[in-house]
Amino acid sequence: MGFLPEVNDALSAESLTTLKRNFGLAPKVYRAQMLRPDLVDAQVQMMDRLLFSKGALSRVQKEFILLVVSAENNNSYFPALHCQTLQFLGVKPEHSQQVVIDHREANLSDSDVVLLDFARKLASSPHSFTDSDVESLRKSNFNDEQILEAVLMVGLTQLFNCIQMGLGTEPDFKPRIIFPVKEVNPPVASERQILEPEFSGDFVSDDPDFEIVERVRNGETDAFEQLVRKHGRRVYRSLLGIVGSPEEAEDALQDVFFKAFQHLPHFEGRSRFSTWLVRIAINTAQQRVRSRKEFDRLDEEDEEFRPRNIQAWTETPEDFYSREELRRLVEKEVMKLPVKYRVALMLRDLEELPTEEAAASLGLSIPAMKARVLRGRLMLRESMVQYFSKAGAGKP
Amino acid sequence: MISCRDFISELGNLLDEDVASEIREQLEAHLAHCSTCQVLYDSTRKTLRIVTESGSFEYPEPISEPLVNKVMDRIRK
Numbered sequence: 001m002g003f004l005p006e007v008n009d010a011l012s013a014e015s016l017t018t019l020k021r022n023f024g025l026a027p028k029v030y031r032a033q034m035l036r037p038d039l040v041d042a043q044v045q046m047m048d049r050l051l052f053s054k055g056a057l058s059r060v061q062k063e064f065i066l067l068v069v070s071a072e073n074n075n076s077y078f079p080a081l082h083c084q085t086l087q088f089l090g091v092k093p094e095h096s097q098q099v100v101i102d103h104r105e106a107n108l109s110d111s112d113v114v115l116l117d118f119a120r121k122l123a124s125s126p127h128s129f130t131d132s133d134v135e136s137l138r139k140s141n142f143n144d145e146q147i148l149e150a151v152l153m154v155g156l157t158q159l160f161n162c163i164q165m166g167l168g169t170e171p172d173f174k175p176r177i178i179f180p181v182k183e184v185n186p187p188v189a190s191e192r193q194i195l196e197p198e199f200s201g202d203f204v205s206d207d208p209d210f211e212i213v214e215r216v217r218n219g220e221t222d223a224f225e226q227l228v229r230k231h232g233r234r235v236y237r238s239l240l241g242i243v244g245s246p247e248e249a250e251d252a253l254q255d256v257f258f259k260a261f262q263h264l265p266h267f268e269g270r271s272r273f274s275t276w277l278v279r280i281a282i283n284t285a286q287q288r289v290r291s292r293k294e295f296d297r298l299d300e301e302d303e304e305f306r307p308r309n310i311q312a313w314t315e316t317p318e319d320f321y322s323r324e325e326l327r328r329l330v331e332k333e334v335m336k337l338p339v340k341y342r343v344a345l346m347l348r349d350l351e352e353l354p355t356e357e358a359a360a361s362l363g364l365s366i367p368a369m370k371a372r373v374l375r376g377r378l379m380l381r382e383s384m385v386q387y388f389s390k391a392g393a394g395k396p
Numbered sequence: 397m398i399s400c401r402d403f404i405s406e407l408g409n410l411l412d413e414d415v416a417s418e419i420r421e422q423l424e425a426h427l428a429h430c431s432t433c434q435v436l437y438d439s440t441r442k443t444l445r446i447v448t449e450s451g452s453f454e455y456p457e458p459i460s461e462p463l464v465n466k467v468m469d470r471i472r473k
Binding site for chain 1: 404407408409411412432435436438439440442443444445446447448449450451452453454455463464466467468470471472
């Protein structure tokens with residue numbers, strides 16, 4: 001069942017023939033729209049002209065565009081349907097599935113990889129699409145008619161994905177492989193949410209790293225070293241706040257910079273580079289902890305916290321301990337905080353990021369960020385009473 | 397008059413010195429007669445100071461050479 005009641009009117013004979021010829025059935029996504037059979041006919045015609053009929057791109061190229069764009073939208077309905085269709089065309093299901101998961105690892109020709117990169121970029125970041133993207137296709141010997149078809153195929157797929165997701169249409173048959181959302185396009189899709197934290201939707205014009213980032217993007221790989229040196233500490237701290245062990249944080253730090261380097265072409269400057277980097281760090285750390293099944297989810301709702309242990313503290317409680325003792329004590333107690341409060345507190349009070357930047361790094365709203373930091377501070381205060389209250393000061 | 401609960405919900409902004417003057421006045425008026433919130437405010441402020449100045453989880457700066465090299469080697473591959 002979808003979100004709207006189904007209407008059992010028959011499809012027009014023409015649409016039914018076209019659909020059966022190509023899919024072997026009339027897919028539910030069309031049948032779910034029978035309140036407006038005229039619009040179904042229009043969609044089927046569009047599909048027939050653009051995808052099923054002979055054009056400038058091959059049928060398989062167009063089908064692959066549909067697959068990568070659907071994957072970009074985390075839509076599993078269309079890959080299930082079209083992997084089946086591709087099988088009719090002689091493409092093995094494993095091959096189609098690999099295109100869905102990561103087309104760059106699917107043994108495609110160089111020009112097909114460029115074509116699918118193009119499609120994926122247009123689908124995921126249409127606002128940053130420029131003539132240089134079109135130029136990349138020309139360089140791979142695609143002609144203007146083929147480029148037009150590629151753009152139309154992306155648009156058509158977006159339309160169909162949107163219709164299916166908007167109507168909640170169930171798959172027509174059990175998919176051979178169900179692609180869990182997070183496994184579709186693993187390196188980018190799972191990070192896409194973290195790649196472009198937004199402050200306000202505007203581009204950040206005062207990024208101090210702008211120039212170095214541009215140099216790296218223009219091929220000067222060695223310049224990346226400056227970014228590693230400059231931000232290594234912040235990345236390390238963000239990682240340590242989640243993973244807990246210095247060795248693992250160092251290991252994860254390498255992953256973070258490697259991912260940042262790989263994805264730099266997708267970085268659009270909607271946040272500072274450093275914010276983007278911290279967000280990658282947090283995502284990377286979360287994935288590691290999640291794999292250890294210890295992770296308490298960062299997006300759980302905050303319940304109210306009531307402070308207890310209301311005992312007066314000494315005036316300068318830190319005087320009772322050496323610097324080294326204080327450092328160890330803070331580290332020990334901070335590590336006991338639930339991870340979501342720990343990370344928030346570390347970014348704000350140890351890394352001293354402004355609220356806006358810390359919130360953007362964590363993908364939180366500013367009120368949610370503030371609530372977490374306060375909760376972290378209050379919990380930490382609670383655990384510090386034993387060391388710093390008038391009754392407890394100086395006791396280890 | 398604001399409650400202890402209202403005070404706690406504004407405590408973060410107060411610690412960050414990010415409250416409008418009329419709210420600050422209300423918070424200070426509350427503090428003047430609520431010893432529980434006084435202790436809470438004082439101890440949380442001190443916690444924050446201790447944490448910020450503790451140098452905890454510090455990474456030796458600059459980031460260690462071998463680590464930079466490992467990162468750059470992986471990128472250049």
